[in-house]
Amino acid sequence: MFLTTRQQASYILVGMQRRIAARAETARLHDPERTRQVLLQAAFREVYRSGFQSASLDTILAATGVTKGALYYHFGSKEVLGHAVVEEVIADITREKWLRPLQNSTDPIATLIAIVRGTSFRAEDIRYGCPLNNLAQEMSPLDKDFRKRLAKVFDDWQEGVASALMRGQAVGMVRRDLNAGQAASFLIATYEGYTSLAKNAQDANVLKLGVKNIIGWLRSLRTTNAASN
Amino acid sequence: MFLTTRQQASYILVGMQRRIAARAETARLHDPERTRQVLLQAAFREVYRSGFQSASLDTILAATGVTKGALYYHFGSKEVLGHAVVEEVIADITREKWLRPLQNSTDPIATLIAIVRGTSFRAEDIRYGCPLNNLAQEMSPLDKDFRKRLAKVFDDWQEGVASALMRGQAVGMVRRDLNAGQAASFLIATYEGYTSLAKNAQDANVLKLGVKNIIGWLRSLRTTNAASN
Amino acid sequence: MFLTTRQQASYILVGMQRRIAARAETARLHDPERTRQVLLQAAFREVYRSGFQSASLDTILAATGVTKGALYYHFGSKEVLGHAVVEEVIADITREKWLRPLQNSTDPIATLIAIVRGTSFRAEDIRYGCPLNNLAQEMSPLDKDFRKRLAKVFDDWQEGVASALMRGQAVGMVRRDLNAGQAASFLIATYEGYTSLAKNAQDANVLKLGVKNIIGWLRSLRTTNAASN
Amino acid sequence: MFLTTRQQASYILVGMQRRIAARAETARLHDPERTRQVLLQAAFREVYRSGFQSASLDTILAATGVTKGALYYHFGSKEVLGHAVVEEVIADITREKWLRPLQNSTDPIATLIAIVRGTSFRAEDIRYGCPLNNLAQEMSPLDKDFRKRLAKVFDDWQEGVASALMRGQAVGMVRRDLNAGQAASFLIATYEGYTSLAKNAQDANVLKLGVKNIIGWLRSLRTTNAASN
DNA sequence: ACGTGCGGGACGCCCCGTTTGT
DNA sequence: ACAAACGGGGCGTCCCGCACGT
Numbered sequence A, B, C, D: 001m002f003l004t005t006r007q008q009a010s011y012i013l014v015g016m017q018r019r020i021a022a023r024a025e026t027a028r029l030h031d032p033e034r035t036r037q038v039l040l041q042a043a044f045r046e047v048y049r050s051g052f053q054s055a056s057l058d059t060i061l062a063a064t065g066v067t068k069g070a071l072y073y074h075f076g077s078k079e080v081l082g083h084a085v086v087e088e089v090i091a092d093i094t095r096e097k098w099l100r101p102l103q104n105s106t107d108p109i110a111t112l113i114a115i116v117r118g119t120s121f122r123a124e125d126i127r128y129g130c131p132l133n134n135l136a137q138e139m140s141p142l143d144k145d146f147r148k149r150l151a152k153v154f155d156d157w158q159e160g161v162a163s164a165l166m167r168g169q170a171v172g173m174v175r176r177d178l179n180a181g182q183a184a185s186f187l188i189a190t191y192e193g194y195t196s197l198a199k200n201a202q203d204a205n206v207l208k209l210g211v212k213n214i215i216g217w218l219r220s221l222r223t224t225n226a227a228s229n
Numbered sequence E: 001a002c003g004t005g006c007g008g009g010a011c012g013c014c015c016c017g018t019t020t021g022t
Numbered sequence F: 001a002c003a004a005a006c007g008g009g010g011c012g013t014c015c016c017g018c019a020c021g022t
Helices: A006-025 A032-050 A057-064 A068-074 A078-103 A108-117 A123-128 A131-139 A144-170 A180-201 A204-219 B006-025 B032-050 B057-064 B068-074 B078-103 B108-117 B123-128 B131-139 B144-170 B180-201 B204-219 C006-025 C032-050 C057-064 C068-074 C078-103 C108-117 C123-128 C131-139 C144-170 C180-201 C204-219 D006-025 D032-050 D057-064 D068-074 D078-103 D108-117 D123-128 D131-139 D144-170 D180-201 D204-219
Strands: none
Touching: A032 A057, A032 A068, A032 A078, A032 A131, A057 A068, A078 A108, A078 A131, A078 A144, A108 A144, A108 A204, A123 A180, A123 A204, A131 A144, A131 A180, A131 B131, A131 B180, A144 A180, A144 B180, A180 A204, A180 B131, A180 B144, A180 B180, A180 B204, A204 B180, B032 B057, B032 B068, B032 B078, B032 B131, B057 B068, B078 B108, B078 B131, B078 B144, B108 B144, B108 B204, B123 B180, B123 B204, B131 B144, B131 B180, B144 B180, B180 B204, C032 C057, C032 C068, C032 C078, C032 C131, C057 C068, C078 C108, C078 C131, C078 C144, C108 C144, C108 C204, C123 C180, C123 C204, C131 C144, C131 C180, C131 D131, C131 D180, C144 C180, C144 D180, C180 C204, C180 D131, C180 D144, C180 D180, C180 D204, C204 D180, D032 D057, D032 D068, D032 D078, D032 D131, D057 D068, D078 D108, D078 D131, D078 D144, D108 D144, D108 D204, D123 D180, D123 D204, D131 D144, D131 D180, D144 D180, D180 D204
């Protein structure tokens, strides 16, 4: 879902590589904000792959060339680093992929279909699944602070979809006999559910089938006289 | 889903407590099969709560009163213990809650509705979610041996639902214009998706809404002249 | 030195293989003495390769198919097993290779030269060196009971060489201006010294050179009118 | 041999004790090089007494008051620590006792005799033998990295003796009909051989006799008109 | 303010030599 | 003679602070 477009993933990696390279050339000039971002991206990557609890700070450090002291200067603890990953990296991905397109959209159904259709089927994305859901499944039951931040991302997500649908209803493009909130919730649940199944089966076809079903369902939300997509 | 009935969960805990108590009284009589089961149940519980990687063998040992040597005797490593949890405990729960009822069923839709309706809304079950899905999300990308075993549970589950639906089609109770395999897959994805959302939101109402939607969808699979449920 | 002849080493291995094979065929017939011998040989091998402290009882057990209980029935502890290896296996090898030939010898110098010349240069024997010396270097400082048993093997060895030389002196074949005890001691020290150097260099040529030097020295012990060898 | 002078051994121990005491007084100021040296000396001592495989990191830690984190910071593993013991402590001892005196010597035979005569007969040194040889006998067959480092020490040792003898030959103090390399090898083999025998017998007299024999042999290497020593 | 070097301990899992109940 | 259980270490890794430069 967050991995919906390959550009995104590429962007992350390219950006990181560039930063590390830059770092290697320019020695260590004091650029606190950049150090912070480098750490955040590396932390996101490590957490995405290993989960938060099993993520190793040493791995993050080794990937960035930053020292332990610097990490603890910017983030007081592993937990704080994890929170920042949620609030900055993961929330940002969700915004870029879902909320922004929907905000500017005049046809929410078409936009949602486009977003869902843009789901990445890259092997790595299938393998590791959805970073938001991964972290939520792992940490929500264990840490209230994590849960709060993760729940906010989910809520914003659902809220963004729901209000787009409502705007669609207002202009007559979306069926009025629809609880927008419930529909948004269903969309997210099904989307995450198929992502999980595909991850476990390690099979992109599972996700492709899911996407097809979801798109079919999205189409059924249009008013009958609306243009098909 | 596995947490479908509170009886099940209670049974496990009660059983375990009883065994520990018995153990404390009767000193250590050689009962390898019981020792094995005690370890498996405690391991299931610890893995369910903390995830596999963060599960601590020492915690399991402390919870059971079993010694390190005994654990090492029955399970050669943490990984082997984890595999056994999947193959014996988790697979067993799935069988009891889904496959057995479906096998003896003459009305698969009614049975599926009953199963879904039986979903547990206990706070703890909401909090920790589905043990099968938890473990799959955590370990599938990291360990092929885990993935194989978890995929088998998922496959059996899906297969059990699909073949029940097909039997329903054969006797005219289920709509013939239905791909049974895809329907089973959709059911599982949506069920797991809602379970995840509820876990993140820590809110039983999310799951209740999901169950309602799923039941509605299940009803729509009946042939029109079939009795409603 | 003990590894002086390849027959010996082969004998051990062949014997062991045969026993294991026999064991596999005949199921486990109760033959306590054979079980004891099988354990002794496997223990010798494992101790020879890993040292006593690092030798694993489980490895010995796995190599023999014997159970732990049986081992503890025959040998009350790892230490006792080690003692038996010294007293039975290692002492026996020394007797066969050095003492028996010397006892029946009419020309001790010739016999000693033959023994030394028979030194094995097999890669494995170079690699692991002399089992008696290995064990003595490891255990003598740590365990008095080991030391006593190992010292006895060394003493018997030295005594055997010395008394052979004295018999040679009595019949005029060996120079009378020779302290037989000191000569025996020198022989053993130099022999073990070269074996150690070769083991460390992992180079058979080091040992070959040593053997050549030792043989030269042995020849110098003859009375001038004695036949050369 | 490395244990040739009691001063050396005493120095080590005294130095260590002093450091620990100092440490206790002065709290823990960051002095990484000292920490490293403290660990190396304690590791040397523990390995000398117990062998490498049986050496316990916890024992080393307890002896030094250093924590596991500090050890892990300086040495990434037990193996790396062992390698450093060989390359720094043991190689250093060899250099101090054999190579440096020989380098500055104008009369190599006299210097070698002095070195050999300086052999320590302290009970502890007899008991535990030669640290270089101990480690080589234990680890050479098992670990290539150890062997490489140990072989280098042996090679430097032999090379140092051989080139000193050759310089003696050049100035006419040492018999020209002598293969210097073989003579060095013989010296080392015999020296180590007697050290081993003495260790097994736990008897300083064995070593004293060996030293006497070796000195006699060294004298025989002089040219006949050279001054005796 | 920003960053670093060094060190601190608590666990983590595994393996080992032994004993107990049958 | 054996299966089962015992419990003490073994090494490695982890997350985290001090005390100090710049």
